[in-house]
Amino acid sequence: MSTSTPTSGRAIVTRGPYKEGKWTLEDVTIRPLQKDEVLVHIWASGICHTDIHFGDDAKDIGGYPRVMGHEGAGRILALGPGVENYAIDDPVVLSFSYCGTCPLCVAGRPSHCTHYDTLNFHGTLTFSSPTSDSSPSSPSILGTFFGQSSFASHTIAHVSSLIPATPFLRFPTDLFQLAPFGCALQTGAGSIVNAAATTPSDTVAVLGLGAVGLAALMTAKRIGCPTIIAIDRLPTRLTLAQELGATHAFNTTELGDGLADAVREVTQGVGPSVVLDTTGYLPLIEAGIGFTRPAGTYVQVGTTNPKVELKLGVFEFMASGKRIVGAIEGECVPAEFVPRLVGWCREGGFPIEKLITPYKVEDFGRAVEDMLAGKVVKPVLMW
Structure with missing residues (x-):
């Protein structure tokens, strides 16, 4: 296909907050490709809370109208100028984009690209x-x-967002399950492996049991951590977490202010050595930092409002020896880490099929509502 030929398709166009009914499935035409871009026929795209977070308040990221979506999988239809090492019809998983030349990228930290x-x-x-x-x-x-912007049947992706799927694609239908690897699954798993450097001797607590939190939990189990604490307010998520390897499950609604004591009680009175928050909810963030054991590691993954501030006593923080780490996309190099995760799935130690629910793209509204209500963990749109 010519890189200068406009392409027609469909996209979920965001013209304002989802809660105001301003997300609509529309016919669209896509501009010609530019340098280092490819045209991708999207087969599946996962829905993430981040899409809602930024889609509902886009004034600081360019405004509206726009197309969201950042967990896409599909096949390349056309190559833009300068694209090498890819061919038309190559299957790809899509992840975040990065420049590849700044000091952070060169150091292997593309999720912190300048x-x-x-x-x-x-x-x-x-x-x-x-x-x-x-x-x-x-x-x-x-x-x-x-x-x-993978909430579209056809989209333009920067070459740095591409993860070649040919090495691990067994059947074309695998693209459906591969879509969430580009964000949620690599974020949860990578935060445990890379950001926290978790070892088999660590005790782990995960706050928030969406796709990111459950991926983190499954990774802790795969590593062999002896104590894995699942924390959420939904009984169904706590039950699922135990099926996936949690040794303890605590309901925040039932425990209230007693959460920290309950966590310490099952960790020899000192708290977990690794704590991961995926909720972005300040009271839980404060509680999680508080019950992280001395010299332990706390990892912040959940997104908050930019105006939310965390206050720490400097002396107490220094004396505790705790590491407080912010992590983006699991601190991963996607093209290296995602194939590793797929390997875990093939081995049976990372059962993502228990997290994913398919929806026709025409039912995207129901998919979003089901996710927000906690009825499903990871809705995936089929294009």
Whole structure:
């Protein structure tokens, strides 16, 4: 396919907050490819709370209209100028984008790329609506969210967002299960492996049992951690967590202020050596830092409102010896880490099928509502 030929398709266009009914499935046209870009036919795309978080308040990342989605999987339809090592029809999983040349990227920390915000949040004008005055040569709808904007049947992705799937793709239908690897699954697993450097001697607590938290929990089990504490407010998630390897399950609603004491009671009175928060909820963040054992590691993964502030007593923090780490995308190099995760699945130690629920793209509203209500862990849209 020519890189200069506009492509038609469908996309979930965000024209305002989801809760105001401003996400609609629309016909769109995609602009021609630019340097280091590929056109991808999306087969499946996972829905993440991050899509809702930024989609509901996009004023600081370029505004509306825009296309969200950052857990895509599909096949390459066309190559832009300068793209090497890929071919048309190659299967790919999509993840975040990075420059590859800044000091952080060169050091193997692409999720902290100095251009991360520009490449992943602000977007570029990519899509056009047939019902507006825009055109493929003058698009009016932002794309390339996390380098991909995969809430679309066809999308443009930056080459740095591509994870070659040929080495581990057994059947074309595997792309459905592979979509969430590009964010949620690598974030949870990578935060345990890379950010916390967890070992078999560690005791682990996970706050929040969405796809990220459950991926972290399954990883802790695979490592062989003797104590794995699952913390959530939904009984169904706590039950699932125990099926996946949690040794203890604590309901925050039932325990209230007694959560910290309950956690310490099952960790020899000192607290877990690794604590991971995926909730972004300040009271739980404060509690988690508090019950992390001295010289332990606390990892913040959950997204908060930018105005949320955490206060720490400097002397107490110094004396505790605790490490407080912020982690993005599991501190992963996606093209290296995702194949590793897929290998875990093939071995049976990372049962992602228990997390994923498929939805037709026409039912995206029900998929979002089910996720927000806690009825499903990881909804995946089928295009």
